[in-house]
Amino acid sequence: xxxxxxxxxxxxxxxxxxxxxxxxxxxxxxxxxxxxxxxxxxxxxxxxxxxxxxxxxxxxxxxxxxxxxxxxxxxxxxxxxxxxxxxxxxxxxxxxxx
Numbered sequence: 001x002x003x004x005x006x007x008x009x010x011x012x013x014x015x016x017x018x019x020x021x022x023x024x025x026x027x028x029x030x031x032x033x034x035x036x037x038x039x040x041x042x043x044x045x046x047x048x049x050x051x052x053x054x055x056x057x058x059x060x061x062x063x064x065x066x067x068x069x070x071x072x073x074x075x076x077x078x079x080x081x082x083x084x085x086x087x088x089x090x091x092x093x094x095x096x097x098x
Contacts, residue, residue: 001049002073005031006082008040009075016040018071020050027054057089067092 001018009016013033020029029050031040042050057066068090074083 001046001053002071002082002084003080004043004046004049005040006073006075007080008043008046010038010040012036013075015072015074018050018073020054020069020071022054022058022067022069027051065091 005016005018009031013036015035016031016033018029018031020027027050029042029047031042031046032038053069057069066089069087070090071087072085074085076082
């Protein structure tokens with residue numbers, strides 16, 4: 001997922017943040033850069049990769065009560081090159097994360 005997003009990120013960006021939101025079975029995702037109001041157009045491939053991650057993270061082997069996942073990244077010098085920073089999962093107020 002991260003590699004596909006890095007390949008799709010506009011050349012003017014130096015960094016970005018992928019946000020995946022989950023409400024029940026509904027998944028949304030967006031990619032933004034904090035230095036611009038411009039959002040990355042989410043391709044079908046990126047959306048399916050986000051859904052795959054969301055489904056994996058809600059499997060019985062993982063904590064399944066998350067509502068938002070945030071993955072910051074920094075782009076490298078070559079197209080598709082990136083450094084992934086620590087992701088953060090947010091949980092509903094009633095169920096704190098681990």
